[in-house]
Amino acid sequence: MNAAKQQRQRLGSGAVQTAFLIVLIALWYLATTRWRVSPLLLPNPVAVLADFWDILSTGEFIGDLRVTLTELAAAFAIAACGGLVVGYLVGRSRYRIAVFEPLFAGIYSIPIILFLPLYVLFFGLGPASKIALGASISFFPIALNTIAGFGYVDRLLVVAARSMGASEYQLFRYVLLPAALPVILSGMRIGFTVALLSIIGSETIASLAGLGHRIVHLAEAMEMTRMFAYIVFVVAIAATLNALVSALEARVRSAR
Amino acid sequence: MNDVAIRITGVSHRFGEEGDARGVRALRDASLEVMRGELVCLIGPSGCGKSTLLNIMGGLMTPTAGEVEVLGRRVVAPMPRDIAFVFQENALFPWNTVLDNINLGMVFQGVPRAARDARAQRSLEAVGLADFAQHYPAQLSGGMRQRAALARALSLETGILLMDEPFGALDEQTRMILGEDLSVLLARTDKTIVFVTHSLGEATFLADRVAVFSARPGTIKELIAVDEPHPRKPEFATSAKFTALRNRLYELLHEEIRKTMAETETYADEIGSRTRS
Numbered sequence: 100m101n102a103a104k105q106q107r108q109r110l111g112s113g114a115v116q117t118a119f120l121i122v123l124i125a126l127w128y129l130a131t132t133r134w135r136v137s138p139l140l141l142p143n144p145v146a147v148l149a150d151f152w153d154i155l156s157t158g159e160f161i162g163d164l165r166v167t168l169t170e171l172a173a174a175f176a177i178a179a180c181g182g183l184v185v186g187y188l189v190g191r192s193r194y195r196i197a198v199f200e201p202l203f204a205g206i207y208s209i210p211i212i213l214f215l216p217l218y219v220l221f222f223g224l225g226p227a228s229k230i231a232l233g234a235s236i237s238f239f240p241i242a243l244n245t246i247a248g249f250g251y252v253d254r255l256l257v258v259a260a261r262s263m264g265a266s267e268y269q270l271f272r273y274v275l276l277p278a279a280l281p282v283i284l285s286g287m288r289i290g291f292t293v294a295l296l297s298i299i300g301s302e303t304i305a306s307l308a309g310l311g312h313r314i315v316h317l318a319e320a321m322e323m324t325r326m327f328a329y330i331v332f333v334v335a336i337a338a339t340l341n342a343l344v345s346a347l348e349a350r351v352r353s354a355r
Numbered sequence: 356m357n358d359v360a361i362r363i364t365g366v367s368h369r370f371g372e373e374g375d376a377r378g379v380r381a382l383r384d385a386s387l388e389v390m391r392g393e394l395v396c397l398i399g400p401s402g403c404g405k406s407t408l409l410n411i412m413g414g415l416m417t418p419t420a421g422e423v424e425v426l427g428r429r430v431v432a433p434m435p436r437d438i439a440f441v442f443q444e445n446a447l448f449p450w451n452t453v454l455d456n457i458n459l460g461m462v463f464q465g466v467p468r469a470a471r472d473a474r475a476q477r478s479l480e481a482v483g484l485a486d487f488a489q490h491y492p493a494q495l496s497g498g499m500r501q502r503a504a505l506a507r508a509l510s511l512e513t514g515i516l517l518m519d520e521p522f523g524a525l526d527e528q529t530r531m532i533l534g535e536d537l538s539v540l541l542a543r544t545d546k547t548i549v550f551v552t553h554s555l556g557e558a559t560f561l562a563d564r565v566a567v568f569s570a571r572p573g574t575i576k577e578l579i580a581v582d583e584p585h586p587r588k589p590e591f592a593t594s595a596k597f598t599a600l601r602n603r604l605y606e607l608l609h610e611e612i613r614k615t616m617a618e619t620e621t622y623a624d625e626i627g628s629r630t631r632s
Binding site for chain 1: 438440
């Protein structure tokens with residue numbers, strides 16, 4: 100497929116996505132004005148937009164955003180370090196893979212967020228419990244993908260490298276790492292998304308600050324318009340972060 | 356004074372534990388002496404252990420019995436300064452360009468940075484890929500990929516080249532061309548080459564001597580000498596001498612191939628157990 104056709108296809112799919120959003124918002128507007136959906140369930144989008152600008156212009160969001168982002172950064176950093184190291188150590192041994200891979204996969208299939216009360220008991224209501232939970236959950240996709248990455252490098256490449264005299268370090272740096280990198284990167288991207296979801300989710304359950312906390316607080320106060328404005332804000336933040344992470348992933352992939 | 360590059364004495368190899376029902380006796384008491392500067396082909400039916408023997412020669416495997424000596428020294432591990440491999444499957448690193456692949460081989464071997472460029476350039480020219488240095492393996496045809504793999508092995512400037520059916524995945528025409536090129540290369544350098552193949556024509560065309568294997572468990576049944584100087588001319592392939600030699604190989608092999616087909620274990624098992632180490 101040539102470049103012009105690719106460009107047209109990309110514009111085409113962009114147009115469909117934009118149209119989808121527009122239709123969604125139009126339906127939202129109609130629901131609240133024409134179809135008489137209760138403002139307690141679904142506030143008017145124009146009012147939500149007004150509140151949204153207010154939140155942005157007054158900088159009201161800064162405190163909560165900082166808390167959530169710090170928790171996210173810390174949780175992801177811990178999960179990434181742990182996941183990468185454990186993933187490498189397990190992935191290099193057939194035996195260890197057989198032992199740990201099913202174990203991790205099994206644990207990951209449990210909704211770990213159910214253990215939030217335990218984390219709060221240990222770490223308190225502050226950011227620490229959110230970080231701990233976020234790290235616990237985010238660890239697994241990173242570790243599992245790293246195991247898959249290192250564990251299934253084409254044997255022939257390893258044999259060829261050894262036959263040419265590669266040391267253990269050279270084997271890791273020049274063969275294992277580039278071979279495993281795509282899988283590891285997608286594991287990190289999934290881990291990041293999962294960390295974000297877990298942290299905002301746990302903030303809505305048991306927290307003193309942060310965006311999730313703010314949203315639940317507003318819901319309890321029945322301030323639906325403002326709550327929706329914050330939801331829009333969180334959606335925008337999440338979308339931006341995910342786009343950044345995906346772009347980063349693509350950049351690293353092409354650089355290897 | 357040793358003119359013997361590789362000496363194999365009574366090498367036997369067994370995959371799996373003694374008494375293991377799935378164990379395979381790959382080699383039985385194989386002995387061979389490869390002289391410096393000669394090209395020896397190992398030919399035999401599927402599963403006869405010729406690739407296993409090649410891996411043992413190069414130090415990628417330790418035999419369960421027997422000894423291997425390369426240039427007078429016992430082989431216990433790969434010897435990257437003396438032995439370079441060319442494998443059948445694509446062993447090029449797919450995330451590197453052809454040039455980076457060649458450079459990486461030299462990094463592993465320990466060639467100083469200053470010397471790498473010249474060596475890479477020379478080996479690329481020797482295989483005719485000078486214009487494709489910046490291509491990725493996925494962008495090349497099968498024949499070009501194997502040329503690149505050969506260039507990587509050549510850049511290591513080892514005395515010995517062990518080639519495991521390097522042209523096996525290629526079509527007949529490409530095989531012919533590459534075979535002729537290899538013969539030219541051999542005449543120019545002084546390398547000792549051990550070449551595993553299935554193809555009777557290829558073995559007759561390339562080899563100074565052909566080692567014919569028996570069916571599994573493999574041993575060297577007979578050594579046929581091909582008395583023809585390198586570089587081999589394309590005309591050699593149509594000569595009466597060539598045909599006679601090829602026919603002799605066919606006679607020797609046919610019986611062994613029939614024996615192999617009668618067995619129940621498949622070649623796939625062999626590959627699986629071989630690459631497990």
